[in-house]
Amino acid sequence: MYGNPAQFSWNSIRLKLVIGLLLITLPTVSFLIYNNNYAIEVVHNQVAESNRHLISMYMSQIDNGLNDVDKYLTNLIVNDKDLQELEFRHSEQDRILAKVRLDNKVKVDIATLPSVDSFFIYSIPRQDYIEAFQDSESLSEREEVRGYIQRLLLEMQQTGELMNRQWYVQTIGQNHYLFRVLQTSEAYVGAWVNVEKLSIPLNLLNLGEKGLSLFTDEHREPMTHAEAVRELGVDLTGDLRHYYLSGRDDAFLVVGESSSKGNFSLVALIPDRQILENLTYLRKIALLTPIGALVLVGLSLILLRNMVLKPLNRILAAMKRIGQGNLNARIEPHPSSDEFQLVNETFNHMIDQVRELRIAVYEEQLSKQKAELQHLQLQINPHFFMNSLNIIYNLALVKNFELIQEMALSLVQYFRYMFRSNLTFVPLRDELQHIRNYIRIQQLRFPGKLEFGLSAPDYLLDVRIPPLFIQTFAENSIKHAASSNPAIGLSVRIDLDDSGPEPRLSVKILDTGPGFAEEILVQLRAGKRIEDEQGEHIGIWNVRQRLSLLYGGQAILSLSNAEPTGAAVEMLLPLAPQS
Numbered sequence: 001m002y003g004n005p006a007q008f009s010w011n012s013i014r015l016k017l018v019i020g021l022l023l024i025t026l027p028t029v030s031f032l033i034y035n036n037n038y039a040i041e042v043v044h045n046q047v048a049e050s051n052r053h054l055i056s057m058y059m060s061q062i063d064n065g066l067n068d069v070d071k072y073l074t075n076l077i078v079n080d081k082d083l084q085e086l087e088f089r090h091s092e093q094d095r096i097l098a099k100v101r102l103d104n105k106v107k108v109d110i111a112t113l114p115s116v117d118s119f120f121i122y123s124i125p126r127q128d129y130i131e132a133f134q135d136s137e138s139l140s141e142r143e144e145v146r147g148y149i150q151r152l153l154l155e156m157q158q159t160g161e162l163m164n165r166q167w168y169v170q171t172i173g174q175n176h177y178l179f180r181v182l183q184t185s186e187a188y189v190g191a192w193v194n195v196e197k198l199s200i201p202l203n204l205l206n207l208g209e210k211g212l213s214l215f216t217d218e219h220r221e222p223m224t225h226a227e228a229v230r231e232l233g234v235d236l237t238g239d240l241r242h243y244y245l246s247g248r249d250d251a252f253l254v255v256g257e258s259s260s261k262g263n264f265s266l267v268a269l270i271p272d273r274q275i276l277e278n279l280t281y282l283r284k285i286a287l288l289t290p291i292g293a294l295v296l297v298g299l300s301l302i303l304l305r306n307m308v309l310k311p312l313n314r315i316l317a318a319m320k321r322i323g324q325g326n327l328n329a330r331i332e333p334h335p336s337s338d339e340f341q342l343v344n345e346t347f348n349h350m351i352d353q354v355r356e357l358r359i360a361v362y363e364e365q366l367s368k369q370k371a372e373l374q375h376l377q378l379q380i381n382p383h384f385f386m387n388s389l390n391i392i393y394n395l396a397l398v399k400n401f402e403l404i405q406e407m408a409l410s411l412v413q414y415f416r417y418m419f420r421s422n423l424t425f426v427p428l429r430d431e432l433q434h435i436r437n438y439i440r441i442q443q444l445r446f447p448g449k450l451e452f453g454l455s456a457p458d459y460l461l462d463v464r465i466p467p468l469f470i471q472t473f474a475e476n477s478i479k480h481a482a483s484s485n486p487a488i489g490l491s492v493r494i495d496l497d498d499s500g501p502e503p504r505l506s507v508k509i510l511d512t513g514p515g516f517a518e519e520i521l522v523q524l525r526a527g528k529r530i531e532d533e534q535g536e537h538i539g540i541w542n543v544r545q546r547l548s549l550l551y552g553g554q555a556i557l558s559l560s561n562a563e564p565t566g567a568a569v570e571m572l573l574p575l576a577p578q579s
Contacts, residue, residue: 018301025297032289044253044272048243051207051268052255059257059266062198065115066167066180066261072113073182073189076121080105083187086123099128106132117197118145122153122188141175145192148172152181153188167262169195169217176215176223178262195223195264210271216256218263234269245272311340315347322351388414391445403444410441417467424550425464425577428494428505432456435470435492442478449487450478456494463505463575466550470507472539473569477511480567488512497572507571515561524559550577 076083082105085098106119110132121130129150133142148170155161167178178198181190195215207213214224220236222229229236234247240256247269256267314331321329330351331344388411395404417434432454439452470492477490489512497506516524524540540559547555556572 021297021300025294029289029294044243044245047270048253048255051253051270052243052257055213055255055257055266055268059259062115062266063259063261065113066178066259069113069116069180069191070261072109073119073180073191076106076189077182077184077187083121083123083184083189086125086128086187095126095128099123099130103130103132106130110134115193115198116191117193118142119191120146120149120189122149124157124186124188141194144172145177149190149192156181156183156188167259167264169223169262169264171223176217178264199224207268207270211252212269214267214269216265216267220265222267223264229269232269236267240265240267307337310334311336311344315340315343318347328355387445388441391441395444407441407444410437410444413437414441423467426467427461428456428463428465429461431465431467431470432461432492432494434467435474438471438474439490446478451487451489453489453491455492457496460494460496460505464577465505465507465573466546469543469546469571470509472543473509476539477509477513477567480513503575505571505573505575507573509569510562510566512566515565515567516559521559521561547571547573 080102082098082102085094086102102121106121110116110119111134114134117134119132122128131146167180170177170179176195177192178195179190179192181188199213199215212225212228214222214229216222216236222236232247232252234252234254236246236254238244238246238254240254240258243253243255246252246254251272253270253272254267255270256265258265311334314334318329318331330348333341333344336344392404392407392411395407414434414437417430417437436452436454439450443450443452474490474492477488491508491510493506493508493510495506495508497504527541527544544557547557551574554574556570558570560568562568
């Protein structure tokens with residue numbers, strides 16, 4: 001049997017040609033793609049390292065500025081006598097003078113520390129609050145920050161909690177700030193800076209038209225350009241120790257540096273398109289080369305398909321149809337190479353010869369099957385004929401002439417039907433009438449030992465079935481059950497079975513006898529001829545052979561033992577017999 005030409009096969013010409021072409025082109029294409037990706041990776045590394053140096057340098061400047069502020073605050077706590085005067089409260093006049101001097105000092109000193117926006121001092125004993133600002137802050141901003149600082153210091157006094165030793169990020173209103181608070185036994189000193197102010201020098205970084213530089217807090221949430229980051233879809237939570245690509249279609253190279261003075265980071269977003277602008281032609285060539293190679297592979301496959309694979313598929317398709325039994329299949333003429341045309345013509349001529357030979361063989365097989373079928377049908381007649389003569393002889397011994405007459409009439413009707421048994425199919429009503437006549441003969445033979453029931457719907461009586469099928473199993477039940485039991489029941493049930501794709505005639509023969517022996521049942525189901533001490537039993541084997549000849553594989557015969565006792569036989573026959 002030929003396989004499906006479209007079915008996958010490791011040994012197919014199509015697969016070998018495709019693999020051969022791919023083995024040639026794929027290494028080249030893979031090398032070009034690798035070379036392109038490697039070049040892009042090198043450029044990314046160079047740009048990332050260059051910008052990382054700039055980011056690190058600027059972050060170092062910020063950290064140095066914050067460190068100067070830390071030194072100033074520490075020196076103020078340790079060495080400033082005016083702050084100590086506020087804490088130790090020598091006299092009210094000294095306290096006021098110290099407060100004025102301290103206020104003047106921080107206002108002068110803040111000008112020398114441009115990295116901070118404000119200093120503040122809070123003395124706990126008299127709740128003295130001193131602050132100094134750069135000139136850039138607005139009045140509303142000062143008020144908002146002052147309110148936060150007062151709440152913070154009050155909370156710290158109540159809880160006794162010390163602030164973090166680093167600069168920390170705090171959001172007030174719409175702005176983000178860096179705060180630093182130091183505590184002595186009786187005072188707090190601190191500073192704050194607006195993050196927006198720290199971002200101003202970042203504009204000097206050349207990050208391209210759409211590039212951004214921004215600060216993030218400890219959770220990597222943007223403190224500046226937050227709206228732009230959301231629109232670009234950039235993820236800022238990556239590891240800043242290494243650069244990475246993010247944003248829609250990985251459109252931005254992300255590099256950054258964390259502060260050593262606080263819980264914030266500086267991040268730069270560099271457009272990947274700008275990074276690779278110098279590789280435009282290289283990228284185009286690297287992109288077009290694999291595409292061109294794939295186009296060539298496709299064109300080669302199309303050419304091979306038209307010149308080789310299509311003619312082969314036509315041959316395989318014709319061979320498949322012929323393998324399925326369609327000897328009328330031929331390879332249709334198509335323009336192709338001379339070699340394929342010769343193969344097609346030779347193949348078609350060979351199939352014509354095979355078809356003629358098969359027709360002759362088929363006709364001979366039909367004649368043989370008809371002869372075999374008639375032989376199988378006639379095998380049943382001699383067996384029953386001998387039993388019938390035995391019944392008449394027994395009735396004559398008892399001189400029961402009335403039963404002899406009934407028996408003779410039943411035999412006449414029986415043998416009249418038997419003489420028609422050379423027919424291949426008969427109406428179901430004729431077969432059932434024959435069974436009733438046969439059972440009456442057996443009831444005369446075994447008086448009081450045989451009860452019979454028959455059920456069949458009227459709409460199935462015209463269905464044509466093979467003759468003597470039902471009688472074979474009824475005779476088998478009587479032979480093996482009636483002689484060894486005081487009384488048996490025999491029933492024949494005819495019905496329509498619609499459980500399959502097409503409706504079928506269901507014929508069930510049930511008896512109340514001992515049933516089949518297990519070893520006999522196994523052999524019967526295997527389709528073997530049974531032979532015991534009484535000789536060869538061919539009835540069931542005969543039926544199975546006739547079913548095979550008449551219906552092919554469409555008829556089903558099942559044998560089993562019923563519960564609690566008895567034999568059960570079921571036949572499922574097509575409603576329309578084969579022609």
